[in-house]
Amino acid sequence: MPNKSGAEQPEISGSTQKSQRTKITKSSDDNEKKSLAKKLKDSEICIPIVYGNIAFWLGKKASEYQSHRWTVYVRGATNEDLGVVVKRAVFQLHSSFNNPTRVIEKPPFELSECGWGEFEIAITLHFHSDVGEKPLHLYHHLKLYPEEESGPLSTKKPVVIESYDEIVVSEPSEALFARVQNHPAVIVPRLPADFTLPPVPLEDVDSKNRVDTKDNPLNQWFTNFSEADELLKLAAARQQVQAHIARLRRQLTLVDGQHQQLKAPSDM
Amino acid sequence: MDAKDILGLPKNLPIQEKKSKPPKESQRKPDGISREVYALTGGLAPLMPAIDVNQLKRKAQSENEKITWQWLPFTNSARKDNLQLYHWVRVVNGNPPTGDYSFAKCNKSADIIKYTDEEYEKYLTDPAWTKEETDQLFDLCERFNLRFIAVADRFPSTKTVEELKDRYYSVSRAILIARAPSPGDVSAHPLVKDVYNATQDTERKRALNLLLSHTKHQERRDVEVLAHAKRISEARKTIKASANLVLPVLSDTGTLGADKPITTADTVNPSTNSEFPSSTTTPVSETASVVASLRMLRVYLRTYSLEQMVQAASSSAGLRTIKRVEQTLQDLGVNLKPKVPTKAVCAEHLELRKEILTLLNLQKQLQYKEAEGSSLRDGTFTETPGTPPKQQSVRAVDLDRTFTPDSLSTGGERFGKREQKRKGPGRLAEAPSSPAQSKRPRKYKASD
Numbered sequence: 001m002p003n004k005s006g007a008e009q010p011e012i013s014g015s016t017q018k019s020q021r022t023k024i025t026k027s028s029d030d031n032e033k034k035s036l037a038k039k040l041k042d043s044e045i046c047i048p049i050v051y052g053n054i055a056f057w058l059g060k061k062a063s064e065y066q067s068h069r070w071t072v073y074v075r076g077a078t079n080e081d082l083g084v085v086v087k088r089a090v091f092q093l094h095s096s097f098n099n100p101t102r103v104i105e106k107p108p109f110e111l112s113e114c115g116w117g118e119f120e121i122a123i124t125l126h127f128h129s130d131v132g133e134k135p136l137h138l139y140h141h142l143k144l145y146p147e148e149e150s151g152p153l154s155t156k157k158p159v160v161i162e163s164y165d166e167i168v169v170s171e172p173s174e175a176l177f178a179r180v181q182n183h184p185a186v187i188v189p190r191l192p193a194d195f196t197l198p199p200v201p202l203e204d205v206d207s208k209n210r211v212d213t214k215d216n217p218l219n220q221w222f223t224n225f226s227e228a229d230e231l232l233k234l235a236a237a238r239q240q241v242q243a244h245i246a247r248l249r250r251q252l253t254l255v256d257g258q259h260q261q262l263k264a265p266s267d268m
Numbered sequence: 269m270d271a272k273d274i275l276g277l278p279k280n281l282p283i284q285e286k287k288s289k290p291p292k293e294s295q296r297k298p299d300g301i302s303r304e305v306y307a308l309t310g311g312l313a314p315l316m317p318a319i320d321v322n323q324l325k326r327k328a329q330s331e332n333e334k335i336t337w338q339w340l341p342f343t344n345s346a347r348k349d350n351l352q353l354y355h356w357v358r359v360v361n362g363n364p365p366t367g368d369y370s371f372a373k374c375n376k377s378a379d380i381i382k383y384t385d386e387e388y389e390k391y392l393t394d395p396a397w398t399k400e401e402t403d404q405l406f407d408l409c410e411r412f413n414l415r416f417i418a419v420a421d422r423f424p425s426t427k428t429v430e431e432l433k434d435r436y437y438s439v440s441r442a443i444l445i446a447r448a449p450s451p452g453d454v455s456a457h458p459l460v461k462d463v464y465n466a467t468q469d470t471e472r473k474r475a476l477n478l479l480l481s482h483t484k485h486q487e488r489r490d491v492e493v494l495a496h497a498k499r500i501s502e503a504r505k506t507i508k509a510s511a512n513l514v515l516p517v518l519s520d521t522g523t524l525g526a527d528k529p530i531t532t533a534d535t536v537n538p539s540t541n542s543e544f545p546s547s548t549t550t551p552v553s554e555t556a557s558v559v560a561s562l563r564m565l566r567v568y569l570r571t572y573s574l575e576q577m578v579q580a581a582s583s584s585a586g587l588r589t590i591k592r593v594e595q596t597l598q599d600l601g602v603n604l605k606p607k608v609p610t611k612a613v614c615a616e617h618l619e620l621r622k623e624i625l626t627l628l629n630l631q632k633q634l635q636y637k638e639a640e641g642s643s644l645r646d647g648t649f650t651e652t653p654g655t656p657p658k659q660q661s662v663r664a665v666d667l668d669r670t671f672t673p674d675s676l677s678t679g680g681e682r683f684g685k686r687e688q689k690r691k692g693p694g695r696l697a698e699a700p701s702s703p704a705q706s707k708r709p710r711k712y713k714a715s716d
Binding site for chain 1: 513562563565566567568569570571573596597600601602603606607608609610611612613616617619620623624626627630631633634637638640641644645
């Protein structure tokens with residue numbers, strides 16, 4: 001029976017022996033399960049996310065304790081559906097809120113509230129079981145008021161503060177890989193051409209069922225995070241530093257040469 | 269007001285009348301204390317009176333006894349002579365107080381054990397000490413009440429404080445044990461229980477002296493080393509913590525069958541266990557262990573991995589160097605923490621940090637070499653890297669802040685020009701070593 005997991009050879013043959021006594025089909029199921037659980041070594045899949053908050057000043061409708069309406073959220077960086085890897089998101093609010101632990105069971109992972117204060121929100125992302133068991137923690141400081149003193153507050157223009165990050169799943173199982181490889185929210189590495197993944201039951205890729213943030217009314221305020229700017233800056237900085245290093249190295253050899261000359265006469 | 273009276277000046281000038289009204293209320297004389305005493309407190313009553321004012325006078329009145337104070341002689345039982353001194357005594361109804369002088373009980377002294385000659389011959393002989401010396405020691409100890417510093421000062425032959433202490437304590441101990449009817453009786457006695465260790469005492473004093481004579485420079489180095497050690501131990505702790513978390517995670521995935529997870533756990537463990545002892549403090553192996561720990565976490569944030577890698581790369585650098593790296597990053601216009609931390613950006617950021625570290629190291633090397641060079645020229649070989657001589661001072665200042673913000677805002681043009689200035693006559697002939705920078709210098713050389 002062809003199987004890639006060479007290390008498990010004795011176990012497989014043991015099970016096939018058993019199955020020959022009972023059912024033959026069962027051993028093929030076992031095989032599939034074991035190869036699905038096999039991990040892709042030295043590779044990682046990456047899910048870029050953006051998390052933050054949007055806050056609207058309520059203007060005339062504002063009261064002392066409810067001056068702003070804000071929404072805290074975690075979204076895919078390109079507004080894709082995060083439900084592919086995230087099972088649920090837990091937002092831990094300030095203790096002065098009712099039920100400060102808010103659990104969002106399905107995407108979009110966002111939470112809206114009314115309030116007046118800025119505080120730190122702890123966001124915990126729980127993943128599907130094939131991604132990982134441990135949850136990840138993000139921390140976001142809720143911002144309601146604009147940075148600069150831009151005069152009177154406007155009800156039309158919200159305060160938006162977002163942070164970019166990426167969820168990295170290192171050495172994902174083949175099953176996970178097969179499940180997410182075509183999903184737009186996930187960045188997968190390219191596999192070698194001859195690599196064949198085990199067949200996975202096709203998920204419903206009907207776009208109607210995807211809960212992404214593309215239709216979200218708040219979409220217009222989302223920041224577009226592009227790595228190009230930063231890459232350019234970093235490349236330029238590296239060039240400068242490398243130039244300096246080269247210059248210093250030249251100077252060092254020059255100074256060394258001078259020292260040699262100074263030392264030589266005394267040796268004579 | 270009294271002063272004005274004395275001087276004969278007119279009182280209560282019309283201008284001052286308004287001023288005197290508000291402060292008057294706080295200066296009202298309170299009851300129970302005279303005005304002058306109240307003024308001593310600054311004109312304000314204390315929040316909590318220290319002594320209840322009313323109690324002071326009442327105490328003697330309620331007792332209905334006659335209290336007088338008399339100047340009487342007294343003797344002190346702590347004195348050996350019969351010196352009679354006088355002091356004030358509180359006499360109640362004509363009866364002077366009885367009892368010893370109240371401070372006589374403070375005259376405590378240590379119990380020095382006296383040995384007889386026979387006892388000396390039997391138990392106390394020692395090659396380094398003669399009987400005479402031992403007798404002298406004990407005599408001095410008694411006189412100075414076991415103040416060994418004074419004893420050592422007055423001891424005729426030169427012996428260290430530790431030696432004297434050692435002799436005294438071992439002799440006393442030996443006597444106690446010898447005189448005791450059974451060893452169990454004296455085992456609780458402090459002299460028997462705790463043995464004086466002369467070598468340990470010497471070591472302790474030497475170490476304290478060393479610590480006291482630490483220069484500021486050494487103290488700073490100590491602090492840096494401790495911070496570094498703390499960082500290493502914390503890094504190791506996180507690795508171990510993540511290793512401990514992985515094992516229960518793997519065993520929980522029961523749906524995939526019990527066999528597979530256990531085998532992977534077994535294969536993971538030996539490989540990671542072999543990695544731990546091999547992790548030395550070099551940055552290269554530190555990053556390798558960070559990579560391993562990240563792999564074991566399985567799911568993590570990109571920013572977290574960058575943090576760990578940066579820490580590992582700068583593990584060999586002191587606090588000051590790290591601050592300089594951050595300063596350089598700021599001067600270059602780069603965010604200390606990338607705003608868009610993608611895989612590529614994080615990789616570039618890490619490489620940039622490493623290159624800056626290399627740059628700073630090279631700068632330091634060059635500074636040292638130049639200081640060396642100048643001292644060679646002068647003929648004196650004094651290593652003072654911190655104070656490079658005058659002809660090198662310009663270059664040193666340049667090296668300190670290689671990237672000043674204004675030179676970078678114009679996209680590096682001015683930077684090229686500055687490089688031109690620094691090049692001496694011998695430099696123009698040098699070809700740039702790396703292709704990356706060949707474009708810029710050539711551009712400005714044409715303008716020459």
